[in-house]
Amino acid sequence: MAPEVSRAGDAVAPLQDLDDLTPGWMTDALQVHHPDVEVTGLHLGAVRHGSESTVRVMLDYNSAGHEQQLPPTMYVKGQLSTRATEGILGPMTLTEARFFQDVAPLLPELNITKCYFASVADGRRSTIVMEDLFARNATLGAAGTTVTPATAYLMAEQFAQLHALWFDAPELDSTDWLANSSARDVDLDKMATEETGIFGSFKEGWWARRTQLPHCAFLPAELTHRATMKQALVSKYRAEGSLPHCLIHGDPHLGNIFFDADGRPGLYDWSPMVGRWGDDLNYAIVGSLDIDDRREHEQPILRHYLHHLVLHGGPVIPWDDAWLSWRRQTIHGFMYMLCSPRQQPEDLITVQTLRFGWNAIDNDMLGALGI
Structure with a gap:
């Protein structure tokens, strides 16, 4: 079943910086669409800072996470550097999060990364938790x-x-x-x-x-x-x-x-x-x-x-x-x-x-x- 159009993720505040990326925050984010899931462990992988920051995370779950077949790795994307929140970059980058909330569910056959969570706040900050493409052996x-x-x-x-x-x-x-x-x-x-x-x-x-x-x-x-x-x-x-x-x-x-x-x-x-x-x-x-x-x-x-x-x-x-x-x-x-x-x-x-x-x-x- 295709996911429904929803901005429910906005109830969870986007990340302010990398230190906020904790098992607790990830639990709150994933529970928006995956009730009862708890992230019991989170390990940071590769981090890249540019106009936005992307972070590969390795995750451990409780039994609900495994029952719902959540993957062991995901990517987190957001404005986690000074460059991303200054000037025009902040307002521009939130549109991707809105795309995943408002549009992607309407295009179930389009080949895109799966989105597990998206949140927008203040018109300047957003965070997306998405599929690790390398896990599906993509290039x-x-x-x-x-x-x-x-x-x-x-x-x-x-x-x-x-x-x-x-x-x-x-x-x-x-x-x-x-x-x-x-x-x-x-x-x-x-x-x-x-x-x-x-x-x-x-x-x-x-x-x-x-x-x-x-x-x-x-x-x-x-x-x-x-x-x-x-x-x-x-x-x-x-x-x-x-x-x-x-x-x-x-x-x-x-x-x-x-x-x-x-x-x-x-x-x-x-x-x-x-x-x-x-x-x-x-x-x-x-x-x-x-x-x-x-x-x-x-x-x-x-x-x-x-x-x-x-x-x-x-x-x-x-x-x-x-x-x-x-x-x-x-x-x-x-x-x-x-x-x-x-x-x-x-x-x-x-x-x-x-x-x-x-x-x-x-x-x-x-x-x-x-x-």
Whole structure:
């Protein structure tokens, strides 16, 4: 039986720091959905601090825990470092917890990590207790690597199921924690002129420095022309922002995808938001395939996605509209070339610039954007 949509976990306060992760706290957390369970022992495994902290825990239970077949290892994720609770990171990271509370139960066939507990408090802090993927012998993907075309088709099926759930649905406006990535409520011209927000990477000095690096040498002049690309990005948000939206993963690079022992892909490390289906699909597929494989398979993969979108209750999107949107959405990944090496390794920036750059050339991205 699929779990029910519930925010019952909010009754248990999220962790403030690592010292709060005790058998008592874990008992309270697990009892939200597993009555009578008691954690009798808790041992910390690997700890990673970044924009969020993740902690692998090894657990001992009373008899109720064993009767309910709770696993001996889990992962705990939350804002357990100063970096995670300062600036904008706090409000952004709680959306994953809300996803597991409000959305994941509605998608029982989607391949995601099982969530045992989620709690949100104060609009800035959250904690999730989730499945240890290594216990199911899963392999974690790595950004900048490649997948086979066969795997890319399976990835498209996962996105189709997710996107169909709330495609152009009222929940996109009524769900209190969902941010909108379309920029439809901002002054795009003002933002582009001032080079703020999504246009922050267009500042003249930074643009010149990044586009003159060797990984951009293959690009034609128009794709490294600052004013042209700024207008292209404005056009993308204008053209796509007026079209129907859906719930998207938000950051589906290969580093946020896992693979079961049989090769089936799954999604984790969620940044859920309201966006266009192509935000997810183009970014994931173009960023994961070898360039020659992408050239051969991108249209069949897109058709496969559109077919499965309908199978899961989504709309019929005419091919010409879908292909035009796919070509426009390439600019999202193409902007990878402007990443700072403090954000991403330079070798990863190079790989993604090649993949999205050749996609932009092959499919006339600028033409699709009316430039």
